[in-house]
Structures are given as structure tokens and as C-alpha cells.
Amino acid sequence: MGAFPADSVGLVTPRKIVIDQALALDCGRTLPQHELVIETYGTLNAKASNAILICHALSGDHHAAGYSSETDKKPGWWDNCIGPGKPIDTNRFFVVSLNNLGGCRGSTGPSTINAETGEPWGPDFPLLTVRDWVRSQALLADQLGIRQWAAVVGGSLGGMQVMQWTIDLPDRIRNAIVIAAAPKISAQNIAFNEIARQAILSDPEFHGGRFYNHDVIPSRGLKLARMLGHITYLSDAAMRAKFGRELKAATPSFNYDVEFEVESYLRHQGQAFVDRFDANTYLIMTKALDYFDPAREFGDDLSTAFRQAKAKFLVVAFTSDWRFSPARSREIVKSLVSAGRDVSYALIDSQLGHDDFLMPLPQYHRVLSSYLARITEEET
């Protein structure tokens, strides 16, 4: 037990929450029941007013902090930010992290069994929206006895969920921490997603999404999708700093084997992803990204959308992020200001690109710490 660092939440065990209420989805279909796998860190206070929800991004899951076993070498994906004394301080807050509906880490999704057929859902699993996730997360909050989150926090696609919370369920969120996000993705972002999807959909081993029944996975397509994602998570400068354009050998090989370090990195990242992620979930996640557009039902005016909100906002962007650039975060801030909302904005000097929202950059963590330190635990 003493093996874990002192500022770690230590050993964590996920649990499965069965949500028996029907969930009506934006696509028009209804899930009569669904399950969400969660982890929690810290202790819920008597008034249930100190809860923070962590919303994950495209490939994230419930395992945000701590270690899954005594011998686990790698902690959760946001362990540098969540723990005793860390920016999201588990001495003070009760932190809830979930695998979203549609995910592939135990929550109901395309790779789980459809009770109606006894087979994996596969392509029959409904496409989801960020609104659907907020609805599902609200049912989760009900089940946990949390009427109002002290804060909802998320980066990238997670930040979109945070914004949607403030608009759809304004009384249930006191603080919204929106990191490296955008009010909606750009045509270029959609284009990248579309290529990733086509890579998966056109893989002969995708079998129309029913690859589970064929004992194969569409590994070529999923690998390409992940490799492409990686380019957009890193800045050009970061790639240059990390790999330069170093040849692995002294001279070119004049064949299609790995020649440059960056190729080796990408192939490795792609393969590692294939081993842990589900292709149908990847498709669902990219579509949710494409669909996200909270201004749409408010006459395409984001500030009108944010007039629904009651939360206080912290918006964080990173200088080197070209996937969701600071300009996109400023659009969010501008709309919040127009809507008369209470908003703080931090632009963090960074090198790595979009992935910096996962990094323990001191300036970034100070911003989060000082914002969270001012959060009252009183319900509003």
C-alpha cells in the first residue's frame, strides 16, 4: 500500500452503476436501462455539495486517478491533477469520473450485450450526442444523491459536456471548467473525423460493425484513425522537438519500413490503441464531436444559449493547441460575456499542442487550483 505516492488517491476500484430509468436520446430512440462504470475519489459531504464530475474526452474513461492494482505502474489519465493536495483536491472534493454511455470500458456501449438480441450491440447501438451524455450523467448524479455539482470539469470533448450541462441543467452545476474546447468543431475538425471514420468503415474487417461475431477487429482502420488523431493532438513544434525528422538509420532504406522516428511513434501509438479501444465506440465519439453545437437550437447564437446558464465559468486554452485553438476558447468567452455570465479565462503558454490539457504544466495547475480554491461548497 505504501508503494503509491503520498499525493495519490491510491488504489481505486471501479464500480458499475445500473440506471434503470429510461433514457430518451436525441436520435429518437430510448434506452430502457443502461450501466455506467465509475470511479470516485474523496468523500461526499453530508450535504452532497462537494461533488465534482469529470467528463472524459474522445478516448478517455472512468479511470482518471489512482492505481487499479497494487502492482499497477501507471495511474489514471488525469492523476497529475486529481488527488490529495492536487488542483482537484480530493481532501476537499468528492470526485466522480465515469466511462460515458457508448464507451468501451464497461459502460453500456456497442461492445456490450444488447439484451434484446443476446449479441453485442455493434452498429445497432444508437449514435449519441453530448446532450445525451449530460442526460445520462444527470441520472447518475440522481443515483449518487448529488443534486448539484460543485463543478463539472472536462477537456476537449469533455469541455463540451461541461458547456452542455450549464445550458441544459443550469440548476445542477455551480461551476463549469471548460478546458481546450470549442463552441462547435470546425469544418477541418469534421474533415479529420470523417477520414478517421472512413478508415474504420472501409476496413474489410469492420464487417459493418459486427466484427465481434467474426472474431476479428478492424485494426487497420482503427490504427489509421488513431495515428491521424495523434497528429492533431500534438503541435508541429512538439513533433519537431520530440522526433525532429531523425532517420532511424544512418541512411534511407528506400523501402516502406519505418525510417523516421515519428513513423515509429505513430505506428506504436496506433497499435497500442487497437489493443484497448473499440472501433464502434470511436465512431460514436467522433460523431458526438461533429454534432455538438449548443447554439443550434438558440438561433445559432451561442450567447443566447449561455443565457440559460447559471454557473460560473473558467475557460482554459493552450497557446500551442491547433486542434481547439485559443481563438475557439475566446469565442466561448465572448459569448459568455455577452450573456452576462461570470467567466474567467486563462491562456496557458504551452508547447505540446492539444495534449497539453493532460499535462502538469505549473501555470495551468495554478489556475485550476486557485479557481477551485474559491469554490464554495454551499449549494446555490
Added chain:
Amino acid sequence: MGAFPADSVGLVTPRKIVIDQALALDCGRTLPQHELVIETYGTLNAKASNAILICHALSGDHHAAGYSSETDKKPGWWDNCIGPGKPIDTNRFFVVSLNNLGGCRGSTGPSTINAETGEPWGPDFPLLTVRDWVRSQALLADQLGIRQWAAVVGGSLGGMQVMQWTIDLPDRIRNAIVIAAAPKISAQNIAFNEIARQAILSDPEFHGGRFYNHDVIPSRGLKLARMLGHITYLSDAAMRAKFGRELKAATPSFNYDVEFEVESYLRHQGQAFVDRFDANTYLIMTKALDYFDPAREFGDDLSTAFRQAKAKFLVVAFTSDWRFSPARSREIVKSLVSAGRDVSYALIDSQLGHDDFLMPLPQYHRVLSSYLARITEEET
């Protein structure tokens, strides 16, 4: 005949040049003979001192200007720039445009017949470098009786060939016009190329490059590669301006059919490319891009490399180009200045991205026109 615009070179007919000299390649192999398909516009003067070579980019070919038939609706790929009275003025210059070795529009390449086997070369065709192309183009110049080009002109990968000419054959080029290029591609660029290659190589219908014998083409992979290329040719802003994030229908379809205009555009571009381009050529072109690094044999010092050069330089970059950004062109300019070379630099205000080097932007064409107007027809 009167159907063509007055400033067009009109009807053009490609011709095949057989080059019987052996060509030693950087990979160590030698081609005993090769053929290049070319078009020429304008008239070579008696001293053969008014010739301009056009070097094409990744997916280009010899058909740069004019019309291939009386009923041809679309002129060559750079028709807006080449013709009587146009920036590359065929009233004054004799313009040579070729399909590079390794191409797929008639020049010797992977889809042509290997005399040794009587079958298409396929994967047995050697990987090429920009230096190899310069060697091949020099043999072409010999055959055409051109000792020294008045100018060599190219954008993107074409610009790299221009730079290599100045370093490898300094006495044979008086002016170098390097457009939207880079001294070597970045790790991010290599990463994009690698994903494009993996898309093709992993397509089951690639058959190790011998798809010709199977009566199929690796269309899925080639389509993905082209879609990905397109994202990098256009700026985020251009994509936004062109497609916004408009849904094709009033509401989302919640399936994987085309939903956004940008998806429709990309799929169309991908399919059109599959119908006209060869997958092995695409692989060869991307590798040549990756390998290009003229500073490498000069102690990684580009200015030392450029000390070989005798040409005058015009370097042109475009503000909205993120594939080969203005910063990369400034690296070229800086090295040329350090090397004591005569260099002009123009940064063109643009919106579209990398593709702007093909567009008739007035500022851009004025820069080309005025530079070319000052070119003397005298050999040096």
C-alpha cells in the same frame, strides 16, 4: 480552334521523350533507359536560352497549360499562370512541363511495363529522391538542346526540385522560383505522409503493390490518402468559408452517411483521385517528400548547400499555408542570404491555404510577372 481563350496556349499534344542514357539513382539502382512525357508551350529561341522548366508537385503531371482536345473543358493545372501574356509568358519563353519519373501519366513509373519482366513494375520500381528527378530532368534538357534553363519553377514538391537544381547543377539554371516550399518537411508533414502510406499499404487490394495483376486498385487506401492530403492543402478558415459546418439535411441523420458538406466534398475528391492516380506513384511521391533534405550532405547547414548555387532566387510563400508555412520559406530565404545569394522574397496574402500556389491571386501573379520580366534571355 477559336473556342479557346486568347491568352491560352490552345490545343496541346504531349510527347514522349525516350532517354537512353543510364540513370543512376540515389537508392543505388540504375535505370538503363526511361521515358518522360512532356508538353511544351512557346518557341525555343536560336540560342536555346529562353527555356523555363515547370516542376510539378505531388499529384501533378505534364499537362500544365492549354487544352488536350478541341472539346476539352478544363485546361492544364497551371493554365492561369502559363500562356501568352500570362506571368509565365509563352510569347517570350519556351516552357517545358513534364511528368516526372515515377509518375503515372505516361512517364516511366510503377504502372508502366518493366522490360525485364514484361509486367508492370509495381513495387519493384525504385524509390526516388528529388535529386533523382533533377538528374532525369537534366537528361531531358540535354535531349531538348537546353544547356541552361532561364528559370526552373515549381510549387510545393516542385519547389524542392527547383532548390535541388540550384545546388546540384548550378551552371544549368539562371533563375530559381521556389513557391510554397520548405527546406525539408517537418515531423508533422512526415506523419501525414506516413498515415497516407499506411492507408494504401494496409488496403487488402494493394496486394503488396501488385494490384495491377489482380485487376483491382487499392481504392479505399488511396481515397483516404487523398482525403487526408486535402485537409492539409486547405486552411481551416478556407474550409470554414467553403463548407461551414453545414449539415446537408435539416437535422442530423444519426448514421454514417454523409451529413456535412465537408464530408461530401472530401469523399468526392477522394473518389476522383482514385479514378486518375496510381497508388504506387503516390507512395513514391510521399517518400521523395520525406527524403528531401539538401542540407544533409552539407553538414545539415542549408546555407552551405546554397553556396553551391549560382542562380538568382524568388521565394514565394502564402499567409494561409499551414502545410508549408511562410516560416519555412523564411528559413530558405535566410539560408540564401547567409550564402550570399541574390534572393527576392514575397509573402502573398491568401485565404485558401497551400492550394493558393495554384490560384490566380493578383498579388501573386504580379510578383511572378515582374520577376520574370526582369529575366535576361542571355546565358550566363
